[in-house]
Amino acid sequence: MNGKPTALITGAASDFGAAFAHVFARHGYDLVLISRTAAPIHPLAEQLTMEFQASVKILLHDLSHPNAPDTIAAQLQQTGIEVQILVNTSERGAWGQFVTTDATAEWQLMQVNMVALTQLTKVLLPGMLRRGTGKILNVASLAAFQPESWRAVYEATQAYILAFSQALAAELQGTGVTVTVFCPQRWDQSTASDDLERESALTTMAQWGYQALFAGQTVAIPGWKHRLMAAITALLPRRWTGAIAAFLLPHPPSPPADRP
Numbered sequence: 001m002n003g004k005p006t007a008l009i010t011g012a013a014s015d016f017g018a019a020f021a022h023v024f025a026r027h028g029y030d031l032v033l034i035s036r037t038a039a040p041i042h043p044l045a046e047q048l049t050m051e052f053q054a055s056v057k058i059l060l061h062d063l064s065h066p067n068a069p070d071t072i073a074a075q076l077q078q079t080g081i082e083v084q085i086l087v088n089t090s091e092r093g094a095w096g097q098f099v100t101t102d103a104t105a106e107w108q109l110m111q112v113n114m115v116a117l118t119q120l121t122k123v124l125l126p127g128m129l130r131r132g133t134g135k136i137l138n139v140a141s142l143a144a145f146q147p148e149s150w151r152a153v154y155e156a157t158q159a160y161i162l163a164f165s166q167a168l169a170a171e172l173q174g175t176g177v178t179v180t181v182f183c184p185q186r187w188d189q190s191t192a193s194d195d196l197e198r199e200s201a202l203t204t205m206a207q208w209g210y211q212a213l214f215a216g217q218t219v220a221i222p223g224w225k226h227r228l229m230a231a232i233t234a235l236l237p238r239r240w241t242g243a244i245a246a247f248l249l250p251h252p253p254s255p256p257a258d259r260p
């Protein structure tokens, strides 16, 4: 690496992960990019090196494999890379009536969204604590505040990320290591007129998340309307929130169905 601080980003090949990679490279970070697939990540790494003189290390891993975080930690140790910032953006989704959705896909979803995020934190946190500085950014979504039928498992993983991040942030008070959970509203990317508009919207959101991370916010929700929604949801009786969502949300047309 170039002697710059290093940010490790999961899910780096697409959407939010790639947007965060751009933002961190622009702010002077070297990068470790974790991706399941090689094809999209190499051009991204070349672009970031050319544009921002970032040193980029690519590690190819399927994060649904339980030993992936330990292997990543071993690879970092072998290459002498110290990670100052961990950004967890990898995710899998699932949509449909729970009784019909694929159990293996949901197991993988839970591995990627919860277990890998937790275990990566477990292996990288000791180094951060030893150095007395570090930042962890867990990307969840506004859905973390609201149980949603037809996405029962996915939504539960978002709630896990929120609760885990809040609890860990409190546990790490005064250590120099902060945890931020970033909860943007899910948006329909097909509404963007072209790829440029889509990428620009993602970069704006990632830049917002970056600033929240460096401001030391624990829960970061972009947009006052979304912060209000989250606050109102928190005030409602728990038994209402699931029922309201089940009433309002479109039901799956015909099972089984994957994420739209």
Ligand SMILES: NC(=O)c1ccc[n+]([C@@H]2O[C@H](COP(=O)([O-])OP(=O)(O)OC[C@H]3O[C@@H](n4cnc5c(N)ncnc54)[C@H](OP(=O)(O)O)[C@@H]3O)[C@@H](O)[C@H]2O)c1
Pocket: 010, 011, 012, 013, 014, 015, 016, 017, 035, 036, 037, 061, 062, 063, 064, 065, 089, 090, 091, 092, 112, 139, 140, 141, 142, 183, 184, 185, 186, 187, 188
């Ligand atoms: N996009 C939105 O509208 C939105 C809004 C709010 C919050 N968020 C949050 O932002 C985060 C990222 O969302 P996104 O839209 O960027 O999702 P995405 O485009 O679906 O990207 C997910 C990333 O996770 C990676 N991934 C999936 N399974 C993996 C596995 N088994 N091993 C390693 N990597 C794996 C994917 O790699 P492959 O391409 O190789 O599968 C991909 O790079 C999520 O936490 C999501 O909740 C997104």
